[in-house]
Amino acid sequence: MTLRRLLLCLSLSMACVWSKPTEKKERVHHEAQLSDKVHDDAQSFDYDHDAFLGADEAKTFDQLTPEESKERLGKIVSKIDDDKDGFVTVDELKAWIKFAQKRWIFEDVERQWKGHDLNEDGLISWEEYKNATYGYILDDPDPDDGFNYKQMMVRDERRFHAADTNGDLVATKEEFTAFLHPEEYDYMKGIVVQETMEDIDKNGDGFIDLEEYIGDMYSQDGDTEEPEWVKTEREQFVEFRDKNRDGRMDKEETKDWILPTDYDHAEAEARHLVYESDRDKDGRLTKEEIVAKHDLFVGSQATDFGEALVRHDEF
Numbered sequence: 001m002t003l004r005r006l007l008l009c010l011s012l013s014m015a016c017v018w019s020k021p022t023e024k025k026e027r028v029h030h031e032a033q034l035s036d037k038v039h040d041d042a043q044s045f046d047y048d049h050d051a052f053l054g055a056d057e058a059k060t061f062d063q064l065t066p067e068e069s070k071e072r073l074g075k076i077v078s079k080i081d082d083d084k085d086g087f088v089t090v091d092e093l094k095a096w097i098k099f100a101q102k103r104w105i106f107e108d109v110e111r112q113w114k115g116h117d118l119n120e121d122g123l124i125s126w127e128e129y130k131n132a133t134y135g136y137i138l139d140d141p142d143p144d145d146g147f148n149y150k151q152m153m154v155r156d157e158r159r160f161h162a163a164d165t166n167g168d169l170v171a172t173k174e175e176f177t178a179f180l181h182p183e184e185y186d187y188m189k190g191i192v193v194q195e196t197m198e199d200i201d202k203n204g205d206g207f208i209d210l211e212e213y214i215g216d217m218y219s220q221d222g223d224t225e226e227p228e229w230v231k232t233e234r235e236q237f238v239e240f241r242d243k244n245r246d247g248r249m250d251k252e253e254t255k256d257w258i259l260p261t262d263y264d265h266a267e268a269e270a271r272h273l274v275y276e277s278d279r280d281k282d283g284r285l286t287k288e289e290i291v292a293k294h295d296l297f298v299g300s301q302a303t304d305f306g307e308a309l310v311r312h313d314e315f
Contacts, residue, residue, distance in 0.1 A: 025217045027196060029183045031262040034101060034269055041276075045296050051269045052297050054100040062299040069300035070291050077287045087284040093270040101266070105184065109177045116176075124176055126160050126169045155195065162191040183259070193255045207248035210237050273297065 035050030049058040061069055080088050080096040099106070116124050116132045134153045163179035164171060165187070171179060182188035200208050200216040214237075218230050241249055241257050249257065277285055277293040290297060 027216070027258050029192070029259055031265060032101065034097070034265050041296075045299075048269070048273065048296055049299050051097055051265075052100060052273065054103055057100065057103075058299060062301070064300050066294075066300045069298050070294050073294050073298050074287055074291055077290050081287075087286060088274075088290065089284050090267070090270045090274050093273060093285075094264075094267045097266040097269055102184065105177065105181050109173065109180060112180060113173065113176065122173075124171045126157060126164075126171075129160065129171075130157070155198075159188075159191050159195070162188060189255065189259055192259065193251055196258055197251065197254055207250055208254060209248045210234065210242075213237050213241070213249070 035047045035055060037044075037047040037050055039047040041048070046058075049061065052058075053061060061072070064072065076096075077088060080092050082092050082095070113124070116129050118128045118132060130153065133156070134149060137149045159182065160169070160171065160179055161167075163175045163182065163185075165175060178185040178188050182192050197206070197208060200212050202212055202215070203209075214230060214233060217233060218226070220226070237249075241253060243253055243256070244250075273296065274283070274285055276296055277289050279289050279292070294300075
């Protein structure tokens, strides 16, 4: 077995290990919380810092002097102002918060981009991706490890087509991000639902029945009695998942289950930050308004929270 193939096999087996539940497999895609801190500006702005920067980046700002913190914040504001009109809107701030919270996704895309853009033209074609990922096994229809790589490739090709918005079979970085992380894009929700249903629908009838639903989460493995959470999931299926009470979930019901409409924490935080920083109350922020309230957005070594609260109350 070649080194390259061995690495793929190892990565696939590790993916299987990580995805195998110890108790319950989670299929639902929830929006993550912006911070594990309590959002109470009367106590601290730690939640806002985590929301605006992401928790890891917020920690780095805590080590900066106030001057360094303000300088770096000013540079960030220039990035947030997407249309370069000198103002930061709620929508631009919301987009930035979502980016800050999911920075790991874009870092993952950057890593994979380097390994798949073989001709270094700033685009990745399906042929490039296929050759980089599957090229060395395409001539082996029956791999000795028993894994069906061709079936996996067909599934990847279908997802690549779905992510490719203009149909040219060449992915921009945005399209490649949608391919790798389809749950993050509204237009990819259909493929997420389809792949989930294919994983769970063992009898291939195009629906998910109760036993398939439970079987995806829980393997009895000789247990004589189901855990309490399994009984609860059976009730959830009957009462909430199977909305039309026909004993199975169709595509729409599956979508409602795995892609619920969550509260938009990023938009709520964006509106909060604008409200607290908007001196002239025009519904948008200048760089000066943001830097003037830097303690709300970012931390620093010398943040005086008591003094910040006084300024906060003055607004």
